[in-house]
Amino acid sequence: MPRRRITQAxxxxxxxxxxxxxxxxxxxxxPSGVRISEExxxxxxxAIRITGYSANPAAQRLAGGLTQILGVFTYESTFPQxxxxxxGPFLVGIEHAAEKLGVDILLFTSARVEDGRRRLxxxxxxxxxxxxxxLLLGQHEDRGELQHLLDTNYPFVFIGKRGSDGGRxxxxxxxxxxxxxxxxxxxxxxxxxxxxYVGSRGTDQPxxxxxxxxxxxxxxxxxxVRFVELDDVAATAAEVADQRLTAVLVAPENSPEExxxxxxxxxxxxxxxxxxxxxGQPLHPxxxxxxxxxxxxxxxxMGARALHLxxxxxxxxxxxxARRDAPQVPDDELRQLxxxxxxxxxxxxxxxx
Amino acid sequence: MPRRRITQAxxxxxxxxxxxxxxxxxxxxxPSGVRISEExxxxxxxAIRITGYSANPAAQRLAGGLTQILGVFTYESTFPQxxxxxxGPFLVGIEHAAEKLGVDILLFTSARVEDGRRRLxxxxxxxxxxxxxxLLLGQHEDRGELQHLLDTNYPFVFIGKRGSDGGRxxxxxxxxxxxxxxxxxxxxxxxxxxxxYVGSRGTDQPxxxxxxxxxxxxxxxxxxVRFVELDDVAATAAEVADQRLTAVLVAPENSPEExxxxxxxxxxxxxxxxxxxxxGQPLHPxxxxxxxxxxxxxxxxMGARALHLxxxxxxxxxxxxARRDAPQVPDDELRQLxxxxxxxxxxxxxxxx
DNA sequence: TCAACGGGATGATGCGCATTATTAGCAACG
DNA sequence: CGTTGCTAATAATGCGCATCATCCCGTTGA
Numbered sequence: 145m146p147r148r149r150i151t152q153a154x155x156x157x158x159x160x161x162x163x164x165x166x167x168x169x170x171x172x173x174x175p176s177g178v179r180i181s182e183e184x185x186x187x188x189x190x191a192i193r194i195t196g197y198s199a200n201p202a203a204q205r206l207a208g209g210l211t212q213i214l215g216v217f218t219y220e221s222t223f224p225q226x227x228x229x230x231x232g233p234f235l236v237g238i239e240h241a242a243e244k245l246g247v248d249i250l251l252f253t254s255a256r257v258e259d260g261r262r263r264l265x266x267x268x269x270x271x272x273x274x275x276x277x278x279l280l281l282g283q284h285e286d287r288g289e290l291q292h293l294l295d296t297n298y299p300f301v302f303i304g305k306r307g308s309d310g311g312r313x314x315x316x317x318x319x320x321x322x323x324x325x326x327x328x329x330x331x332x333x334x335x336x337x338x339x340x341y342v343g344s345r346g347t348d349q350p351x352x353x354x355x356x357x358x359x360x361x362x363x364x365x366x367x368x369v370r371f372v373e374l375d376d377v378a379a380t381a382a383e384v385a386d387q388r389l390t391a392v393l394v395a396p397e398n399s400p401e402e403x404x405x406x407x408x409x410x411x412x413x414x415x416x417x418x419x420x421x422x423x424g425q426p427l428h429p430x431x432x433x434x435x436x437x438x439x440x441x442x443x444x445x446m447g448a449r450a451l452h453l454x455x456x457x458x459x460x461x462x463x464x465x466a467r468r469d470a471p472q473v474p475d476d477e478l479r480q481l482x483x484x485x486x487x488x489x490x491x492x493x494x495x496x497x
Numbered sequence: 498m499p500r501r502r503i504t505q506a507x508x509x510x511x512x513x514x515x516x517x518x519x520x521x522x523x524x525x526x527x528p529s530g531v532r533i534s535e536e537x538x539x540x541x542x543x544a545i546r547i548t549g550y551s552a553n554p555a556a557q558r559l560a561g562g563l564t565q566i567l568g569v570f571t572y573e574s575t576f577p578q579x580x581x582x583x584x585g586p587f588l589v590g591i592e593h594a595a596e597k598l599g600v601d602i603l604l605f606t607s608a609r610v611e612d613g614r615r616r617l618x619x620x621x622x623x624x625x626x627x628x629x630x631x632l633l634l635g636q637h638e639d640r641g642e643l644q645h646l647l648d649t650n651y652p653f654v655f656i657g658k659r660g661s662d663g664g665r666x667x668x669x670x671x672x673x674x675x676x677x678x679x680x681x682x683x684x685x686x687x688x689x690x691x692x693x694y695v696g697s698r699g700t701d702q703p704x705x706x707x708x709x710x711x712x713x714x715x716x717x718x719x720x721x722v723r724f725v726e727l728d729d730v731a732a733t734a735a736e737v738a739d740q741r742l743t744a745v746l747v748a749p750e751n752s753p754e755e756x757x758x759x760x761x762x763x764x765x766x767x768x769x770x771x772x773x774x775x776x777g778q779p780l781h782p783x784x785x786x787x788x789x790x791x792x793x794x795x796x797x798x799m800g801a802r803a804l805h806l807x808x809x810x811x812x813x814x815x816x817x818x819a820r821r822d823a824p825q826v827p828d829d830e831l832r833q834l835x836x837x838x839x840x841x842x843x844x845x846x847x848x849x850x
Numbered sequence: 851t852c853a854a855c856g857g858g859a860t861g862a863t864g865c866g867c868a869t870t871a872t873t874a875g876c877a878a879c880g
Numbered sequence: 881c882g883t884t885g886c887t888a889a890t891a892a893t894g895c896g897c898a899t900c901a902t903c904c905c906g907t908t909g910a
Contacts, residue, residue: 149649151897152896161859161860162859162861163861163896164860164861164862164897164898165858165859165860166897167896167897168898170897170898171898173898173899176899176900177857178858178860178900179857180858180859181857181858181859184858184859196645199897200559200626200895200896200897201625201626201627202554202557202559202627202897203559203895203896203898204555204896204897205555205627205865205897206559206864206866206895206897206898207864207865207896207898207899208897208898211553211554211555213603213627232585235588239604239606242604243606247606248604248605248606248627249603249604250601250602250603250604251592251595251601251602251603251604253592253596253600253602254595254596254599254600254601271601272551273502273503273549273550273552273553274551274552274564274566274601426784429782429783429784430782431779431782431783431785431786431788431789432784432785432786432787432788432843433784433785434784434785435784435785436784490785504867505866514889514890515889515890515891516866516867517868517889517890517891517892518888518889518890519867520867520868520869521869521889523867524868526868526869529870531869531888531889532889534887534888534889537888552867553865553867555865555866555867556866556867556895557866557867557868558895559865559866559867559895559896559897560866560868560869560894560895561867561869561894561895562867562868
């Protein structure tokens with residue numbers, strides 16, 4: 145039988161005070177010069193202890209305006225590519241930050257999935273309103289969806305750099321350009337000259353940045369830029385061999401495992417004959433898998449930073465006109481680019497003699 | 498400029514109807530014979546679409562409705578032991594189920610962390626109220642916390658079998674007894690007779706069940722039960738060698754990697770000289786790590802099943818006495834035990850000749 | 851003696867929603 | 881012409897809490 149929960153009114157009755165007094169004691173606050181004597185406070189506290197009262201969060205939030213819930217919307221459905229391997233680390237960081245901020249995290253899993261990716265439209269983005277603000281992660285194209293968020297002044301932060309189309313959007317991304325450049329530097333320092341970049345064309349920001357970092361740094365070193373189109377892994381490996389490359393850069397989404405296996409099948413040992421640097425973490429880390437050299441993306445930190453930023457944005461635009469002194473978020477915090485960390489493992493070596 | 502949330506009143510104004518009408522249209526219900534014409538319904542729906550209205554969950558809850566949000570409470574803080582590796586798979590399953598059920602998932606990250614574990618007491622369990630029900634995962638002892646949930650008739654489901662102390666609680670767990678028994682069978686079938694169980698004492702359900710499965714099955718095969726206490730890994734390895742065991746069972750939390758390494762350091766090859774079966778997935782799967790034979794826990798399925806069960810419980814006891822026709826959840830669904838899957842990899846072999 | 855004051859507490863209000871009770875309008879009926 | 885019956889919608893209420901405006905009462909200053 146649904147026993148009615150204890151309310152502040154119950155406590156108040158027991159302590160012989162008003163509901164308002166209980167509220168004041170609980171929050172230990174005096175918003176408008178309200179004073180409660182220590183004696184009364186104690187009486188209320190006792191009543192609270194005896195009754196086992198605990199606040200109804202729904203009511204608290206309803207009265208307070210904010211829900212203290214921050215949302216996370218993932219465009220890609222997590223399943224098809226075992227995506228959790230990719231998003232997990234972000235979530236860890238997000239969770240950590242949420243803990244510190246004292247907010248709960250709402251995963252928008254109710255949005256319709258179309259073509260293997262979630263839509264923010266229609267049913268989807270309306271639910272966002274539940275949270276005070278929202279983190280957006282994953283590749284994204286639909287500009288219209290975004291516009292709505294902007295129009296309604298809904299606080300949100302992207303995880304991952306936003307380029308041309310969304311240059312004005314708040315995000316926390318990583319500096320792929322610099323990180324990729326450093327890989328070329330590492331190879332050049334070891335004496336590599338025939339350094340290739342294996343990948344398929346893409347217009348997504350990470351790809352663009354990696355390519356730019358590669359291209360610019362090769363030029364800086366006076367080396368020839370060698371792009372190897374990735375279509376069939378076997379053909380690609382052949383191409384790599386033909387060009388007598390001694391090192392290649394590969395992004396995680398471009399089948400590095402398969403490529404390395406194929407290269408070794410052709411007699412090219414990794415890394416003795418050819419170094420393979422991974423531009424990010426492997427998509428499917430498996431026990432027994434290769435331990436890649438390259439760089440790693442600070443996903444947990446990204447998640448944490450993004451949530452903190454979002455939290456600030458929310459604070460900056462609380463609906464309550466009371467707080468006109470709301471802190472504005474400076475532009476350089478609105479778009480953050482974090483650095484990657486170089487990884488020294490088993491797929492980097494000097495070029496063969 | 499402060500963003501005031503759109504409310505039903507706003508929608509109502511735009512559609513030229515009353516707030517109540519909007520509520521009726523939204524819930525598509527007519528509790529006491531209320532009727533809304535299709536024409537009006539459409540007008541309201543349009544207004545909802547245009548304004549981008551979304552219900553405030555706090556208000557919904559306060560008014561006694563459902564939020565279509567299901568909560569997930571993890572006792573262990575995810576960080577200390579890279580817990581996400583452990584909880585991640587559950588979440589994947591939960592997310593999948595949530596998608597199908599059309600509900601959102603709320604991670605209770607706001608609860609205070611004490612001694613590296615979250616507390617459901619005080620601040621903690623109150624927030625639960627936002628969600629329609631809650632999944633509980635992780636080891637847990639505090640009976641008092643639970644009692645509160647039971648008293649308030651709050652729907653919840655444990656992930657992981659609950660034993661003596663909570664024999665009456667809803668849970669979705671795995672059959673460790675049977676799974677462990679099967680491992681002994683596998684070893685016995687290969688001719689092993691000196692089969693040990695390495696572990697430290699524990700009163701947690703998984704440990705109790707694994708031990709029972711081991712003990713019972715060894716007896717059934719007429720083999721001597723050999724427990725090897727795990728304290729110092731080196732000492733344990735020595736003990737294993739001394740007893741001339743040809744196979745050991747190890748739970749993931751009992752440092753299987755270190756043990757295997759130590760055994761090999763002592764000249765015992767795995768699995769040629771000694772088979773090591775892992776009773777669950779490795780806690781920290783790393784590229785380059787060992788590929789364990791043993792069994793694996795269907796964590797994703799557990800997560801999904803648990804969420805489905807929770808969903809049913811919520812439906813069954815919407816606290817409102819209005820729905821006396823609420824479907825009851827049969828006892829055998831309330832406590833589910835799933836089977837584990839045997840894994841055949843690289844750490845199982847016949848005993849040395 | 852009366853106004854001014856300030857500590858101590860309360861009543862009233864509204865947050866956004868679901869729901870019940872009630873009303874308005876209209877057709878059919880006796 | 882009054883009554884019933886039915887549809888379509890609204891007004892009103894309360895959920896539990898935070899907060900503002902107000903009030904009460906004992907002290908002080910003039």
